[in-house]
Amino acid sequence: MEINILGIESSCDDTSIAITQNRKILANVTANQEIHAEYGGVVPELASRAHQQNIIPSLDKALKEAQLELEDLDAIAFTSGPGLLGSLLVGTSFAKSLSLALDIPLIEVNHMRAHILAHMIETEDQINPEFPFLCLTVSGGHTQIIVVKSPYEMELLGETIDDAAGEAFDKAGKIMGLPYPAGPIIDQKAKLGNPQAFNFAKPRMKDYEFSFSGLKTSILYFLQKAVKENPEFIAENLNDLCASIQRTIIDILMDKLEKAAKDTGISRIAIAGGVSANSGLRQALKEREQNLAWQCYIPKFEFTTDNGAMIAINAYYKFLEKDFCDLSVVAKARKALSL
């Protein structure tokens, strides 16, 4: 049986609408919001307004690409959290109205679970991991290590107690005067720099916990001192700074991931979320495929950042279980992985 699902993602600053048929993508349309760059971070009110403007054109485009009509859809899925409440409300209300108008099931999806299940999308060039696997989810808002036992059962081993890995990239970039989001820029400049040029202290955290706020502070103090002695220090050392900061963030992530693989005995390792686009992180995983006999699952670039396809694939599994919700469902800014 072929099941067509419309997936709506609006938790942060990307309005994305996808249509899937079982585990295959028919359309995945994303409208990015350029407006936030000049403010150095996502402005929630502006994000909600842009979602309102983008959502209907994105739906029209997705239907056209998929060559389907609204009547061909079997269910409407949407991100109910975690995320920015105003942004979530746009997608949530839109999904409710569509499901009511078309009289088809409504499916709520947890954004963090969806990032992980993006690995189950069927494409020609993506290998789907078998269960169980470990997933390091690294985005602008989250840093988590999860045991993925099935599409329905996920166990959170640990997460960050303060900043997320993406935030660490973005805040370090801001200190160096780079525009938001700095993650991809640091990634590019790091390729030209020496990762051992500067050393920043790594936090000692228990079990699978992460912390990145200390790193941000140590970069800030280091640069304040260096710029006092040489006002051109950042410009003269930008590539080396980017490479060293990136290396430190990746070391922090890989230490815990290695511990998790050792403790659980699971060697199928996936990464997910915006930071999984980072070339240094991808390289670090590839090295461990050789050295530690891991089987690594690195998402295609289009599935690393927020996208509607991951919402639709997660909803497909829920559809199989008839796990639908009614119109009383509400968006939640904070939402545990288990919900």
Ligand code: KG4
């Ligand atoms: O998952 P995502 O699109 O949005 C959420 O936060 O949910 O992740 C965005 C984050 C930003 O912090 C951005 O700087 C980071 O992912 N990012 C990267 C790269 N591409 C995106 N960080 C490092 N290297 C990259 N290539």
Ligand code: ZN
């Ligand atoms: Zn995300």
